[in-house]
Amino acid sequence: MPRLSQADLSNLNHNFEERTPEELIQWAWLTFGEKLAALSAMQESGNVICHMIHRLNLDIPVLFVDTGVMFQETLATRDRLAAEYKLNFRTLQPEQSMEEQTEQYGVLYLSPEGQEKCCHMRKVEPLQSVAGEYQAIISSLRRADGGRRGNNPILTLDVEMNSLRINPLANFSNEQMQAYIEEHRVITNPLHKQGYATISCNRCTTPVMPGEPKRAGRWRHLGPWSMYCGINPTDMQDPTHNYIELPQDAINRILGIENDFMI
Ligand code: SF4
Numbered sequence: 001m002p003r004l005s006q007a008d009l010s011n012l013n014h015n016f017e018e019r020t021p022e023e024l025i026q027w028a029w030l031t032f033g034e035k036l037a038a039l040s041a042m043q044e045s046g047n048v049i050c051h052m053i054h055r056l057n058l059d060i061p062v063l064f065v066d067t068g069v070m071f072q073e074t075l076a077t078r079d080r081l082a083a084e085y086k087l088n089f090r091t092l093q094p095e096q097s098m099e100e101q102t103e104q105y106g107v108l109y110l111s112p113e114g115q116e117k118c119c120h121m122r123k124v125e126p127l128q129s130v131a132g133e134y135q136a137i138i139s140s141l142r143r144a145d146g147g148r149r150g151n152n153p154i155l156t157l158d159v160e161m162n163s164l165r166i167n168p169l170a171n172f173s174n175e176q177m178q179a180y181i182e183e184h185r186v187i188t189n190p191l192h193k194q195g196y197a198t199i200s201c202n203r204c205t206t207p208v209m210p211g212e213p214k215r216a217g218r219w220r221h222l223g224p225w226s227m228y229c230g231i232n233p234t235d236m237q238d239p240t241h242n243y244i245e246l247p248q249d250a251i252n253r254i255l256g257i258e259n260d261f262m263i
Contacts, residue, residue, distance in 0.1 A: 001245035004164070008255065009155045016154045021168035022052055024154065028136055028166050029058045031253045037090070038062045038138040039127070039231075042077045042189050043199050045140035045169050048177060051186045052168070053138075054085035060138070061088045063130070065231065067122040068098050069201045077189045084187060092126035098203075109203050112222050119229035122201070127231055128160055135250050136164040141232055144174050145214065148228070148235050157242045158233045164244065164254065165233070200229065 016024060028036050038053060040046030040062050053060050064078055082089050094101075101108070101121065108114030137158065141149050156165045169177070181188060191199050195207030197214040208217040215227060228235035246254075 002248045002251055003243040003245055004157070004251050004254065005243040006153075006157055008251075009153070009157075012255065013153045013155050017171060021049075021172060022056060024166060024168035025049075025052055025056060025058065025060075025138065028138055028168075029056075029060060032134075032136045032250075035133075035135040035250075036060055036138070037130075037134045037136075040064055040140065041200065042074045042081075043140075044181065044186075044188055044192060045142055045172075045177065047077070047081065047186055047188050048169065048172075048180055049138060049140045050081050050085055050087055051180075051184055054087060055184070059088070061090050063090050063092060063127065063137070065092050065123050065126050067126075067201050068094060069122075069203050071191060071199065071202050071205075073189055073191045074199060077187065080187050090130075092129060094122045094126050096121070098122075109201075109219075110221070115204070115219060115222060116230070119231075123229050123231045124160070131161045131163075134161070134163055135246055136166055137161065138166045138168065139232060140169050141167045141234070142169045142172055142177070144172070144177075147213075147215065152234050156234050157244050159242050159244060160233065162244045162246075164246075 019027075038049055038060050040050055042064065050062060053062070062081075066075070078089055078091070081087055096104070101118070105117070106114075108118035141152050143150050143152055152167060152170055154167050154170045156167070158165045180186065189196075189199055196205060197208045197217055199205055200218060204219050204221075206217045206220050208214065218227070230236050
């Protein structure tokens with residue numbers, strides 16, 4: 001199968017820096033059609049992506065990983081988005097309930113090694129259960145989130161999913177995002193207003209104090225060793241030497257070789 005490397009994407013990534021998030025979502029839809037999905041954890045940036053898909057009236061399914069220990073507010077946010085934005089959510093779940101997992105492995109999220117294993121079983125594996133179905137996945141990583149996301153390209157590779165990852169909000173500033181949310185009254189997770197800067201499982205997420213980094217509320221009980229769950233591959237590894245395998249016609253469409261679609 002033909003390979004697509006991160007280096008192959010460098011020109012496209014350079015050109016895409018000037019494009020709006022909506023233009024990038026349109027490009028993704030025209031390039032991948034039904035082989036395209038979005039991924040949202042019901043946090044601000046993911047909800048902005050959901051609103052853009054709704055506003056553009058595109059039939060892009062939204063993947064949501066329900067670990068079984070999500071906040072009720074998060075599940076209610078998904079349900080509101082589905083009802084009010086008419087989005088097609090595909091909820092993915094781990095094989096074991098948290099009770100079954102705890103019975104077999106103990107309380108994993110109380111140590112850095114256990115957290116890695118728990119996140120893998122409850123987040124990464126459910127997403128990987130649909131590997132091969134989508135050639136591209138729209139994610140909502142922003143460079144303004146800092147940390148390992150500070151230099152994230154718009155287009156990256158997800159080797160485990162064998163998919164292109166598209167981050168239309170990569171260069172969206174905090175100010176731009178808040179302005180978009182206010183202007184369009186985007187449905188957001190009510191936990192943000194209760195001090196939760198980022199939101200994941202109820203076992204491992206706390207509010208942050210003024211002045212703390214946004215991700216300080218994630219795995220606070222583990223200290224600085226646990227920062228990311230692994231569901232976004234660029235959080236975990238340098239993508240420079242990675243490649244994915246796609247049909248030649250898909251690679252041609254991505255690189256603009258067979259069509260004259262220019263945005
Ligand atoms: S965030 Fe915590 S509870 Fe959720 S999957 Fe990761 S370690 Fe497990």
